[in-house]
Amino acid sequence: MKMKLIDLTLLSLFLLVCSLTSQAQKVSNPIIHADVPDLSMIRVGDTYYMSSTTMHMSPGLPIMKSKDLVYWHLVSYAYDVLDDVDALNLNNGKNAYGQGSWASSLRYHNNTYYVSTFSSTTGKTYIYSTQNIEKGPWKKSSFKPSLHDHSLFFDDDGRVYMVYGGGKLRLAELNKDLSGIKAGTTDQVIIENAASPTGATAGLPAEGSQLFKIKGKYYLFNISWPAGGMRTVIIHRADKITGPYEGRVAFQDKGVAQGGLISTPKGEWFAYLFRDFGAVGRIPYFVPVKWENEWPVLGIDRKVPETLDLPASNHAVSGIVASDEFNRGKNDPSLPLAWQWNHNPDDRFWSLKQHNGYLRLLTGRVDTSILSARNTLTQRAFGPESSAITSIDIADMKDGDRAGLLLLQKKYGWVGIKVDAGSKSIVMINASSGVPEEVKSVPVSQKKVYLKADCDFNDRTDKAYFYYSLDGTTWERIGSSLQMSYTLPHFMGYRFGLFNYATKIAGGYVDFDFFRVSDKITALK
Incomplete structure (x- = not known):
């Protein structure tokens, strides 16, 4: 009789575990x-x-x-x-x-x-x-x-x-x-x-x-x-x-x-x-x-x-976003489907072949704003948290050029490189007020820099934070937090973007080494 009771108890525990597991997997x-x-x-x-x-x-x-x-x-x-x-x-x-x-x-x-x-x-x-x-x-x-x-x-x-x-x-x-x-x-x-x-x-x-x-x-x-x-x-x-x-x-x-x-x-x-x-x-x-x-x-x-x-899905990150090392085999598609250009691209001014393993963005004209610049390559930001990291070779930027990692909406923000009077700086731009403001500028002399953007969408917090690194390991937060806001003029959730545009003279270019996306953000707020 005791054995039957033990068996029934074990069976009950087994069914309870199965039930809880099933609920957890919903x-x-x-x-x-x-x-x-x-x-x-x-x-x-x-x-x-x-x-x-x-x-x-x-x-x-x-x-x-x-x-x-x-x-x-x-x-x-x-x-x-x-x-x-x-x-x-x-x-x-x-x-x-x-x-x-x-x-x-x-x-x-x-x-x-x-x-x-x-x-x-x-x-x-x-x-x-x-x-x-x-x-x-x-x-x-x-x-x-x-x-x-x-x-x-x-x-x-x-x-x-x-x-x-x-x-x-x-x-x-x-x-x-x-x-x-x-x-x-x-x-x-x-x-x-x-x-x-x-x-x-x-x-x-x-x-x-x-x-x-x-x-x-x-x-x-x-x-x-x-x-x-x-x-x-x-x-x-x-x-x-x-x-x-x-x-x-x-x-x-x-x-x-x-x-x-x-x-x-x-x-x-x-x-x-x-x-x-x-x-x-x-x-x-x-x-x-x-x-x-x-x-x-x-x-x-x-x-x-x-x-x-x-x-429940075993995939931590949705299949509509993707990291990209920009390495392409002979039969690989030019760009993974997760990527979309902001408006129609001008195919003369971007390449995955001119520098193997890199995305090259060239400037083909002069623009006054990142929102008017062509060939900004984007992916969805996603919740409840998402982060994107990239590395950029800035050796061939021209005076007046701007390049980097963007969070795209009407009230955008970005971290990247600007070139003025021959000098390069890492800057953070915040347009949450509706007018872009250069919040922070840090001189840089090396050829390669690393950039990161974190998005916190938890409970509609809707804040983004920007970082830079000189070695890809030690990160420094730069500028102010971006208060992200969904606006009807753009009618779209925020997107990560890689960009390069000229404000003075066309002909410069940058090379992005990789784009890595994650569903976790850092605590460097």
Whole structure:
């Protein structure tokens, strides 16, 4: 009898340990603690794909892949260059900050992948298609006008539509080849005021359309932001694509909103949404979904759960960022997918071949500000903490040049080298006030320096700290902390950036030896 009791006790302890282990291995919200807004998602078999917004970055319209809805890694971009115009090229005093391409719509139809977007910069709607979403090539088509926050939709009868607009939502039928709005048709209003279920008369009208057809019914997801309230998920449903649509407030918690539905091969349902979370940007959340009376019911007791019944990832850092030693083999891609240029690059003035194992950034013109300089190479900063370190050879900078490690947003900060009157200095620039200020300057005479930036996004602390080293081992903090701030003119979370620009004469260059990113910051505050 004692042996049975011992056996039962051991079994109970074993089950308790398994239960605790299982709970510990559940994934926490947010799924990605980085700027991945305007999610659109599909599942093909047991593989998930997701697109997102990167606006003025190039290449653009990123495609991410996952097998478990938890660990996502970049596999492709739909385009290298959205269009060749001054605003996207940072030419003639123009820029596309906060613009470029916005919310995308990712679809899979008849063995072909489609992803569409729109741009207020060019006034166009763009549709990209491929039969190999991971390797391409992507076929591009575009047309006017720019259909705001549209949802591309292939119906069962072979017709193709876009639902779009803000507040007043419209339906436009497209040509079968997706080359434009079908001739002889006019778009129609399908919902006069999509925000009406909130009862609000002011605030952000309903936008961010994502349309799904599930068991014969049409479900349209939108976001609204009632004045004095929070970002809200609104769902309308109808038996016909043209309506009439019945709407309801579907979710209000923590401002987590805008997205759509995804199902697992096991028949589980989730809503993918995002949350404005300060300087790190707009970060993705998942909430479980149950179906009641043919309506999707979001959340646990209509709240965002802290953990999800999904397996935790073994990856400490998301697959959308990457360290880079700048060594390239014969068959290696030029740049890992984690990198994006700030606006379209000028390929004449950067190289990974001129100095093997280094990224060379050359100055091709004179600029007055780092925000107008071309060929700034960026990656997302991420939370709750992130750090980036680089080494830079400064021997061939010219008078007036500026080069270094940047945290990019309108209220930016950087640590780097400036050359004035033939003398080089390590400087820290802080633009958190809206006006760049040189906070600290340290003379330097050696050829190589090391630079570091730490980001603390814990609980929206949103502070960054900058450092330099002369040997790569002993670090000195320089300047003041940067109070990071998410601003609408840039509409993007902070990014690490490597840069070099001229203020007096073009022709200088710097060589970056490596870029190493980490999810831990130092205590040298």
